[in-house]
Amino acid sequence: MRRIKKVAVLGSGVMGSRIACHFANIGVEVLLLDIVPRELLPVEEAKGRTLESKTVRNRIVNQSLEAAIKGNPSPVFSKHLIKRITTGNFDDDMAAIDTADWIIEVVVERLDIKKQVFDRVEQYRRPGTLVTSNTSGIPIHLMAEGRNDDFKAHFCGTHFFNPPRYLRLLEIIPTMDTKPEIVEFLMHYGDKFLGKTTVLCKDTPAFIGNRIGVYSMLALTHLVDQLGLTVEEIDKFTGPAMGHPKSATFRTADVVGLDTLVNVANGLAENAKDDEARGVFQLPAYIRQMVENRWLGEKSGQGFYKKIKDDKGNSEILALDLKTLEYRRQEKVKSATLEATKPVDDIRKRMKVYEQGTDNAGMLFRAMHYPLFEYVSRRVPEITDQFFRIDDAMRAGFGWELGPFEVWDALGVKETLEKIKAEEKRIPGQSGEVATWVHEMLAAGHESFYKTEQGIRHYYDIQSKSYKPIPGTAAFLILDDLRGQKTVWKNSGLTIVDLGDGILNAEFHTKMNTIGGDVIQGLHKAIALAEKDFRGLVIGNDGSNFSAGANIGMIFMMAVEQDYDELNRAVKTFQDMSMRLRYSAIPVVAAPFALTLGGGCEFSMHADFVQLHAETYMGLVEFGVGVIPGGGGSKEFALRASDEFKDGQIEQNVLRERFLTIGQAKVSTSAAEAAELGYLRAGQYAISMNRSRLLADAKAKAIELAEAGYTQPVPRTDIKVLGKQGLGIVYVGANSMRSGNYISEHDQKISEKLGWVLCGGDLSSPTEVSEQYLLDLEREAFLSLCGEKKTLERIQHMLTKGKPLRN
Template identity: 40%
Template sequence: MGYEIRKVAVLGAGVMGQGIAAHLANAGIPSVLFDITPKGAEDPRQLARDGIKNAAKLKPASFYKAADAALITPAAYGTDDALLAECDWIVEVVVERLDIKERVFQWVADNRRPDAIVSSNTSGIKLADMAATMDEGMRQHFLVTHFFNPVRYMRLLELVEGPDTLPAVTAAIARFGERALGKGVVYGKDTPNFVANRIGTFGIVSVFERMAQHGLSVTQVDAIFGPAMGRPKSAVFRTLDLVGLDTMDHVFGNVRDNAPDDEARERFVSPDFLKQMIAEGALGGKSGKGFYQKVKQSGKSVILARDLETGEYAPADRPRFDSVGAARKKETTGAKVKAVLGGDDVAAQFAWDVTADTLIYAANRLPEIADDVVNIDRAMRWGFAWDQGPFETWDALGVADTVARMEAEGRAVTAWVKDMLAAGRDSFYARDDDGALTYWDPTAGEAKAVPFSEGWLILAEKKARGALVASNLSADLIDIGDGVACLSFHSKMNALDEDIFKLYEQALNELDEGKWEALVVGNQGGTAFSAGANIFMIAMLSMQQQWDQIDAMIKSMQDLLQRAQYSNKPVVTAPWGLTLGGGLEVAMQSSACQAAGELYCGLVEVGVGLIPAGGGCKELLGRYLGTIPEGTNYDPNPFVQQAFRGVGLATVATSCEEARAMAYLRPTDRVTTDPDALIQDAKRLALGMVQAGFKPPRKRTFKLPGPSGRAAIELFLYQMHEGGYATDHDVTVGKKLAWVMTGGDIPANTWVDEQHVLDLEREAFLSLCGEQKTLDRIQHMLTKGKPLRN
């Protein structure tokens, strides 16, 4: 039987229920959000309505666009029971108490359609216990769907099925989770805390124990177990403040009480300092203080850190360790971790102790909590934002070397890991003779192919299997099949440079020559499609007053992107993550765009005292003015002013739908929520355009307002300056931008072509390169990583 999910019921309007309903709305899926009716309430649906309102207020935003909150229908148990029968999937998100869940599931049984899928978002209650009172038909349609908070941003979705769960039910939720919601699906087992929380919680246990042994503070631990060790910036204690200390205590207890065969079971005990903090009500962010506290001192925000011995708070320091400093000089996660662990200071020893503990614990959990190393590694990357999972980390460190060190220190290394080494396999992951990625299966005692979901196209896998066509220091050209090539950037933050444009030109040449049917421009890994142009080169040439060279460089970029936009064969861009400045200019100037749901894009050049000069101004004008039907007599000023504000205020869209509203995406551009399917979807779009008989668009002309429009914008700049919202140099940059956007020295309401605007872009850009305050802004951005307001 096939299952299609068109409407969902979410039972429970708390934080997680709100988040799930909001993310369903992001996918265009209507939902019904149920909650109880408070005693004496006039509106039985008040709690559900409040949940929707709360979701709309959250920062970072739960919704791609605020208007999508209308897709959520507030409902109340006992009042709107008939609505449940309209839903294809019913997800329970109520309090973590088995007795309450049993009552909710009885209500579901009384009101659901027989073929409706039912799931629980429990983070720790056993599926077997929840299913014990269900009839066979409901058990066949029941599973655990464990989302992580915040739902929109955390990729992990853990699925746990019971002995009666129909395979088609699990497959339907996995497919929907990946394709509609963009989730990374991990298959766990019906064990305490499932996969990610089981491993992650033990890591916290080890941190608590080892920091006491090494005499480390809260801030010292966070300095060590942050990005230097491939962990998020929130590190350990900031993460715990987000989770909630009471929640952490509950998770500890769940393992201790329900995992009798866990060799570390007795270690899952909250230390005295954690018990004391919970007793004080210092629960983390939700109570205003935890391991950290944000306060106002002399009118300024100050972050305080807790001394775990005294319980006092003091301004958080920034500890320095030689081993952590060495890691900052490394490029890859594996090299960073090796640099820390290879040090000879207390940070190195502490990091090694925690890492060794965690690696062995993860190995001991197979096959108890998951079938393979792949699911555990993915769970930690997608659920805890680790750069590498434990087995990927172990490979990077060298399995044989680390096992030797562990045993020399008296640690009990998991038997199957030693068996793997004895079998001649020296890593958990390796490529076979055909370049396919395999993992070691300890149960079978042999290597198996790493599973990739249908619809994924992984560029690293294509390259490993011989699909690399051309490469340089900053980009690759990869054959992704069916006559389609992919231009992929791999410079730092995928910043645009000469090497990228050289390979882009080669790709367009090969497209024209008939080697390819279509071209995709996209990449994978890291956090950015492209963070923009290489401003270091701009600064160097400006200081040397190499104006002709800058002009030629910008003209070359403009010509190349115009060529891509008006190519005779489809060029499809696939932006995702950070897509800023020149990166957005690349994304916008194409035949079509297949964008990621999580897209953070904007033309932000004013932050470094410049304006978009790779066609960004031209393209944004085209997006606003190009939608007006030919022959319409219109005033261009409102459209030009809107385009100016987007660039002049460096407005950044924080989702695909915000990007569409700001004209960074076209109304016809498509969206993919699953990041690993983005390139494949872009390829399919390109091939569809080929099959439909693609023809390039005509170049556009714009009616621009000239002096009258410029005067209106300059009045706006004056008001911003007088109000203290714009500096002198902001006004200088703004006037240059206004000159471009209004058409330069032309009569009012003159029609101009695209090249006219491109020439104005270059002229203004060169002029600003000669401004010392612009150079100061660039220098500050390069050294401090944030804008200078001068």
């Protein structure tokens, strides 16, 4: 059994330092090395240091790591994890790689330099140690030339996408000499432990992700002129409505850097000699001029967009006019097609609406997708034998909701063929003819690239001319594939799906997965069904976020109309739901990921167990809308503070930390930080690195709890609150913050209300109270704040502007 306890990363640049950080994230010890400086800096000379000083010799690696850690977004889950990384240099510390289980080369993209590094690696590497290169373009087999047999057998390409923590694509590129078991290990390790979508690639130019992604981006650069579209229109049309990231096309180019895009394009133009669309990689004149002008994007301060300050000092982002190459104010983009796609949540159905558009947006959709379908069909079997790997690469590396074959399926494979033929040929290499295997698939009566059978997704296998399960997905639970036959109950806000083995899943599907009456009704139903006929419940979904919290629009309407009886019932209903999750007869496992705010956080805090994704941004953010957590969150923090009180400890300090977490509306930047902030309890949570495994991991935990003899817990009556002893600290602190103008008068009022709940009111001495006692205080404080004019202003501002108001 191969285990990775220590990794050596050779090269500490942008990618190397961040790859090192991501291995530290998962608990691996890391040795990070780079070159020794050739010259002293003036500051080093002033301190009397020489080129032999250790701080000087490790300056490059240490500065690179420090720059990575200071980066935003951070490459580490928590600053505490940095201690897992040891730094050094190639001259003094290369011998230490003999203790590594995996050596990853991440030096400059030059074959001669990489070969020099591998010469050194061969001197010190233990036989059997993995060696991989993170190259994005150099053929893997060329790097293996001249190495010994053991090196070749354990050598492979592992292409992480930047930033490694956040982008899920990891391409695995073996050579003819790589042992099959090494490839299998890397595919599994990348998936389960690094949290990646691992994609097996052939050793072809730019592999899969960049081959298709750069083709797609550059095809658009050729279309701009022909269709007479602006930078703003392209980005509006190719953004979220199309299932692509908000940065769309030209903003993405600015973030990545135009020089990076051009380097990949030039490499493809030079090396992909048999590519029929090779002309796409020949850059349009305006891009060549931009590179000459050093308008490379964010790194140079301007690219397709340029940020300036107007006469009043306000920031404004200008767009580049591609005809004149002058910057101008952005023009608002309007489109009937985009308006038609807005109410269509199902991305597959939305693609059909988009394709049928008669304005510029619809025209662009067809002009970019029909050649893309043609292009990707012809890349099989050149870059991969299985087309689903192309879809995997585009989703994981470029943030597309659907890969090109999935979009083609959504439009209808057969129906689209004639449209591809008829489309005007605007892009180099575009012929209107797709690959022969697509026609053969249709002729054999197979009408789609994918289909789902018994909850398992299959793909059309070209070699056997039949459908096969997608490898590796047996470990995943995908609600889209289960929802049809396995739906037990549903309403407008929640669907209950049978996951099998006696476990139900409750899936939110409101806008941003906010929690209102329909979701709460559905959760009660899910628990009732699970208690009657099943043995456990998972709360999870396949959306973009777990939950953005309670439906504050509903709260606003009740507060404005001063319907306090109804508002009281609504808040109590929310609290009762949290308590039902905690005290049901079956184990409840929450499976949060991404945004898990307000009520979503409160429901997770009340579950028996939290199986969360590594990228979970959890927090009680109610202060931002002028209230305190009212769904059991304030009560729960008082309970958890009580459990943390220890003899001889200053209890007010423990309470202060809990108070500040809510009072400053702290949101974790990772699952690890959610634990540090107290949103998770030791022993009652686990982290899934791969988002695709989250539901399956949560289901496994629910089964484990059930089989361990889960018994229904009893509501707590032993929660120690500090009463006046704690309130004095809260009131003094809030008053001093107000006096120093750090918080507003309304912030002070909210702080005092929160303190009142956390301290159990103005009890004369520390007292043990019940959960219900604290819930009643929490609800009373929440309702009183809803009667404040400034709270209503905050809620309205959040509803209309999407960001908090400090009034």
